[in-house]
Amino acid sequence: MNDINITAYGATDFVGRSSFLLHDRDHNILLDCGIQLVPKQMSIAPKGVDNIAHKVDSVLLSHAHIDHSGYIPALSKHGFEGNYYMTHPTKEIVYKLWLDHLKIEGRRHWSESDLDKVFRRIKTTEYEKPFKVADGITARLINAGHVLGAAQILIDWEGTLILYTADINDRITPMFDGYDLPDEKVDVLLIESTNGDRYVPERSKIDVGLRLMAKQITDEKNKMLLPSFAVGRSQETLITLALDDDLNDVPIYIDGMINHMNMITEHFLSDKWVSKRFLSQLKEAGLYSPFEKQNFIPVPSISNRTHNSRKYISKNEEGSIIVTTSGMLEGGPIHTYLELCGTNPNNVLGFTGYQVEGTTGRDIYDGNKNITLQTSYGQPKKINLKAKVMKFPYSGHSSVDGLKAVMEKSGANEIFLIHGDKRNQEYILSFVKDIAKPRILKEAVPTKLVCL
Ligand SMILES: [Zn+2]
Numbered sequence: 001m002n003d004i005n006i007t008a009y010g011a012t013d014f015v016g017r018s019s020f021l022l023h024d025r026d027h028n029i030l031l032d033c034g035i036q037l038v039p040k041q042m043s044i045a046p047k048g049v050d051n052i053a054h055k056v057d058s059v060l061l062s063h064a065h066i067d068h069s070g071y072i073p074a075l076s077k078h079g080f081e082g083n084y085y086m087t088h089p090t091k092e093i094v095y096k097l098w099l100d101h102l103k104i105e106g107r108r109h110w111s112e113s114d115l116d117k118v119f120r121r122i123k124t125t126e127y128e129k130p131f132k133v134a135d136g137i138t139a140r141l142i143n144a145g146h147v148l149g150a151a152q153i154l155i156d157w158e159g160t161l162i163l164y165t166a167d168i169n170d171r172i173t174p175m176f177d178g179y180d181l182p183d184e185k186v187d188v189l190l191i192e193s194t195n196g197d198r199y200v201p202e203r204s205k206i207d208v209g210l211r212l213m214a215k216q217i218t219d220e221k222n223k224m225l226l227p228s229f230a231v232g233r234s235q236e237t238l239i240t241l242a243l244d245d246d247l248n249d250v251p252i253y254i255d256g257m258i259n260h261m262n263m264i265t266e267h268f269l270s271d272k273w274v275s276k277r278f279l280s281q282l283k284e285a286g287l288y289s290p291f292e293k294q295n296f297i298p299v300p301s302i303s304n305r306t307h308n309s310r311k312y313i314s315k316n317e318e319g320s321i322i323v324t325t326s327g328m329l330e331g332g333p334i335h336t337y338l339e340l341c342g343t344n345p346n347n348v349l350g351f352t353g354y355q356v357e358g359t360t361g362r363d364i365y366d367g368n369k370n371i372t373l374q375t376s377y378g379q380p381k382k383i384n385l386k387a388k389v390m391k392f393p394y395s396g397h398s399s400v401d402g403l404k405a406v407m408e409k410s411g412a413n414e415i416f417l418i419h420g421d422k423r424n425q426e427y428i429l430s431f432v433k434d435i436a437k438p439r440i441l442k443e444a445v446p447t448k449l450v451c452l
């Protein structure tokens with residue numbers, strides 16, 4: 001018997017730098033290769049990947065988020081010569097994110113020429129179409145319900161079935177109807193545990209609150225700032241606003257990388273990638289794309305005009321909504337908008353996503369009013385935030401009940417909890433004893449997948 005092992009280079013009992021090597025005597029398959037973003041500091045590379053890159057047969061990427069993809073271009077630099085497999089939307093999105101990463105951190109981990117090498121070796125694939133990744137090993141991508149193009153990866157390793165969920169969502173979201181599960185029972189399950197101790201409210205309930213507040217705030221001629229993650233949450237928020245006819249006359253300004261991501265999303269509005277329910281909603285609303293609504297206004301990104309546009313948007317008399325990056329207020333146009341609108345107590349700053357400890361977003365979320373902004377001229381500026389803070393508890397990750405359902409339905413005897421903090425994982429361990437005894441990996445320590 002040729003034992004299959006797993007070695008994690010990150011995302012064991014924390015979120016960040018997801019990267020897992022499945023290996024036996026003859027094969028090495030790498031699942032994801034992300035970096036870990038650290039508030040106010042440079043990102044961290046997955047530790048140890050450089051040394052094994054040369055022997056990897058294939059790399060499979062679950063989705064574009066940088067904590068899963070950010071280190072991939074470094075693999076070519078360190079000797080990887082195989083192919084990268086991912087969905088077509090992931091390829092389009094991740095390319096933008098990689099370019100953005102170069103702008104933010106420069107060539108710390110990899111350079112433009114490494115990026116070129118990756119692009120020559122990407123193979124795109126659809127959901128539910130098995131493909132060969134090494135001799136005796138096939139893989140299949142399965143809809144994850146997380147962001148556009150996001151996949152779970154099912155691997156048939158000489159008869160042993162391994163399901164890597166990466167990031168999954170069980171909830172109905174504007175574009176997806178939750179994750180799919182393979183029909184066959186699997187032997188090994190690698191499952192994320194981000195919301196291991198959290199029940200996520202039904203999205204439709206949060207949507208009602210968001211729409212009501214948006215209407216009320218803008219009727220009173222005030223501004224609603226919605227900092228959002230460029231991939232996923234911003235499209236969801238915009239779709240929620242687009243499909244509410246009560247907001248048809250409210251100007252909705254879209255600033256930053258979100259506009260590029262909206263364009264990419266428009267290329268994939270087919271039932272291959274988004275739910276049929278969403279497509280019929282669009283049809284009913286008479287829209288080809290949710291982002292083509294008359295009241296949606298992309299802010300021009302030509303640098304000498306951008307600041308004037310932002311000033312105009314912030315200071316005019318109209319009630320409006322501004323959807324912009326970054327989602328955790330670690331930089332981006334939101335800082336300029338906060339500088340211009342944040343000291344007016346009638347305006348609202350609405351959080352639409354989880355705020356990681358140590359970020360400016362988390363500081364404000366926890367009640368801090370004295371914040372330091374990076375202005376568009378690169379100067380730090382302190383302000384006393386007077387705008388009201390509202391919280392809309394969306395999550396891109398599966399609720400704890402959705403995680404439990406995967407563990408039960410997968411049939412796996414071996415379960416590994418990944419991509420979640422210790423508290424989440426301990427909570428899961430306390431209630432899944434009857435299904436299997438999940439294990440938690442140690443970084444850079446090879447662990448046998450199946451205990452015989
Ligand atoms: Zn993700």
Ligand SMILES: [Zn+2]
Nearest residue numbers: 065067068167
């Ligand atoms: Zn993730």
